[in-house]
Amino acid sequence: MMTNAIIPLVYGLLIGKSNDDYNQFFEKLFEQDNFQPESIMTDYEGGTIKSVKEMLPNVLHKAVWRQVQSKGLATKYREDESFRLKVKKLIALAFLPVDDITTAFDLIVDEFDEEADDLLEYFGKTWIGEPKRRGTGRKKPPSDHKL
Template sequence: MSKARRKNIPVIPKSCVFEIPTAYQQTLSNKRFLLMDYYLKRAKERVVIFSSDQQLNLLFNSDVIFIDGLPVVFGLLPNRRTTTYVDLFKRLKEEAIAINKVFEPKQVVSDFESALVSAIRATFPNASHTGCNFHFVQAVHRNIANLGLASEYTHDENMRDQCRQLMALSLMPIAEVEKQFKRIRALVSPSLDDLFVYFERQWINGCVPLSLWNANESDYRTNNIAEAYNRRFGTRIMKKHPNFWSFLQLIQDEHLRFEHITIQLASGASGSKPSTNKTAFQRRFETLNM
């Protein structure tokens, strides 16, 4: 049935004002999937949110939320402004109230996007907000490359060890971080001066609070599972060269996958064995924090 209805793909929209056919408002099992469809700024910006009743129940019953984790809400947003994120979170809270639940997670794990961080702080003030340690290490690595130090990092063991000490600050007791940063900086080679200037500006005295990126007391240091999902999802998107309708077809498929995973977990099945590549990736990540 799903293949038959997909033969009639609508015209690709040229603006944000268009109708979403019923076939795309439902899951592949013909249940409601389109949750919200509204405009911001006098119909100039549109927000479209998809989530099934089953996914919403899982979201509202979860104490820990991984932003960009296993998706239970697909949000097509026009921008990455704090106000847009806050509006979405508040609407989800209203959805929870409508079904006699609450959307008040005890912990939120996300990346360090400033608008998202501000929105989480404003909407979930009582939640413990933890930054993903993988994203933290990735950001430092990216800066090493941007400063032209990638080759030296690869071939100079002493320099690599100094960089790893810098990355490992996220795993130290928070009261020790600034003192240890100063100790490491006093010992490093001059070639790393710019890297330490960046680190102090961004992570010690910058816009990212130390309490957000320090993972010493966190039970959830990374959202690597979410990153693995994002890579798989991104690969599927690239293969499809998606327009709006093919993207909706893709998230309908993802909802079907969600249903299958939920059934497997409910029956007591364990997660799939990590692939060789995934195991190797995790080993490299752990090595960075040694």
């Protein structure tokens, strides 16, 4: 028996790289019985990433999951439905209009307890932008909100 192995189950060879092309691909997969993936690994095509986020919003973003694990919060994520929902709210920020992301992040942060401070610091620095030391606003994050 193999454990901790990644086994590709579906390969998609598409003619185009647009979001619509990938959406059509995933729609065909959804027509198959019981297609409910727990995780998806893709190449770094913008259309693929956008389509996965749109069509499979409950698939936890791998980068955030790694941080949940590295911060010692994996058990809490699996066992605490409220905590799991809060983490998913963080991931769902990607679906908001760009101008609303920072405000929504600040509201979500208030829902967490102190145990998640390291996770929230990572998320803020990486995806939202660190608060500026003086004044208001935030520094630009490493990845652009418009992606």
